Amino acid sequence: xxxxxxxxxxxxxxxxxxxxxxxxxxxxxxxxxxxxxxxxxxxxxxxxxxxxxxxxxxxxxxxxxxxxxxxxxxxxxxxxxxxxxxxxxxxxxxxxxxxxxxxxxxxxxxxxx
Amino acid sequence: xxxxxxxxxxxxxxxxxxxxxxxxxxxxxxxxxxxxxxxxxxxxxxxxxxxxxxxxxxxxxxxxxxxxxxxxxxxxxxxxxxxxxxxxxxxxxxxxxxxxxxxxxxxxxxxx
Numbered sequence: 001x002x003x004x005x006x007x008x009x010x011x012x013x014x015x016x017x018x019x020x021x022x023x024x025x026x027x028x029x030x031x032x033x034x035x036x037x038x039x040x041x042x043x044x045x046x047x048x049x050x051x052x053x054x055x056x057x058x059x060x061x062x063x064x065x066x067x068x069x070x071x072x073x074x075x076x077x078x079x080x081x082x083x084x085x086x087x088x089x090x091x092x093x094x095x096x097x098x099x100x101x102x103x104x105x106x107x108x109x110x111x112x113x
Numbered sequence: 114x115x116x117x118x119x120x121x122x123x124x125x126x127x128x129x130x131x132x133x134x135x136x137x138x139x140x141x142x143x144x145x146x147x148x149x150x151x152x153x154x155x156x157x158x159x160x161x162x163x164x165x166x167x168x169x170x171x172x173x174x175x176x177x178x179x180x181x182x183x184x185x186x187x188x189x190x191x192x193x194x195x196x197x198x199x200x201x202x203x204x205x206x207x208x209x210x211x212x213x214x215x216x217x218x219x220x221x222x223x224x225x
Contacts, residue, residue, distance in 0.1 A: 004155075033212045042217035043156070043201070058212055090155050101146070102213060104155030 002026055004105035006091050012111045013081045021076040021108050023091030031094045032074035033058075033102065034066060036087040043090065049074055050096075081112045116140070117204055119216035127224050129191055134219045136202035137184040143205055145178055145185045146213070150199040192223045 007022045023032065034046040045058030049068040063085060065077045074093075078085060088109050092102040118137045126132055136145070144163045148156035160169050162178035162185060169176045173196075175188040189196055199220055203213040 035212075035215075040217060043203075043213075043215040045212040048212050092155075101158055101161060104157070106155050107153070 004091055004093055004103050006089075006105040006108050008108060009106070010109045010111075012113065013078075014113050015082060017081050018077070018079050019081065019110075020078075021089055021091075021110075023074045023076070023093075023105060024072055025074075025091075025093040025103070026072060027093060027095075027103065028071070029093035029095055029103075030071075031096060032068065033092045033094075034064070034074065034076045035090045035092065036060065037090060037107075038087050046076065046089075081110075083112050086110060086112045117202055117214055117216035119200075119202055119219050121219060122217065123220045123222075125222040125224065126192060128194060132189050132192055132221070134187045134189075134200055134202075134221070135184070136186065136216050138204065139183065140204070141182050142214075143182070145182070146203045146205070147176055147185070147187055148201040148203060150201060150218075156201055192221075194223045194225050197221060197223050 004025045030051050033048040035043040037043045044060050046060055046064050047058050047066040049055045052068055052071040055066045055068055067075045088107045090107050091105040094102045120135045144161055146161045147159045149159050150156040160176045162176055165180045165182045167178045173190045177186050199218045201218045202216045205213055
């Protein structure tokens with residue numbers, strides 16, 4: 001039981017390049033989330049999904065797209081990376097139990113030059 | 114937008130001392146969670162408090178949810194170097210789907 005895994009662990013991009021971050025969970029959770037963590041800003045929700053085939057915007061969705069084609073996977077895409085997207089990205093998943101216990105992956109560090 | 118203010122932002126104390134971290138909001142949350150994050154890792158849940166006035170203890174850590182469910186505190190007794198880390202409070206609105214609202218965190222350093 002690996003929990004929540006994220007790929008890649010670290011990536012360097014040039015401005016304008018695109019990439020996809022992959023999140024996978026093996027806990028059969030319905031809900032999945034993408035957050036970014038920046039110094040002094042805490043964790044901010046980018047997009048989330050309440051089930052396979054569904055996605056919704058969070059607090060800071062601009063510049064990102066997501067897809068949830070399979071229940072266990074949640075992909076975060078950057079179509080044209082900008083330096084402002086340099087951050088640490090965390091994926092999380094949860095059951096719906098009314099108390100929102102979320103399980104986080106180890107994070108992906110992204111540097112956009 | 115619901116906001117959670119954590120204080121202090123940074124705290125460095127000696128081993129054996131007691132400390133309290135606060136998490137305050139003007140909004141009501143259906144539940145509030147405390148996470149601990151180590152460098153290079155994702156946050157890990159410590160506790161969830163749901164009922165106003167609720168107190169939960171986890172060894173030397175005591176968590177309290179305010180009566181009005183707008184604030185919470187984390188008290189550590191006899192801090193140990195192993196308690197060093199980033200402590201995050203996070204509130205849930207109750208709808209489940211909107212994710213958590215996180216505070217900016219408290220960086221805690223316990224010096225031996």
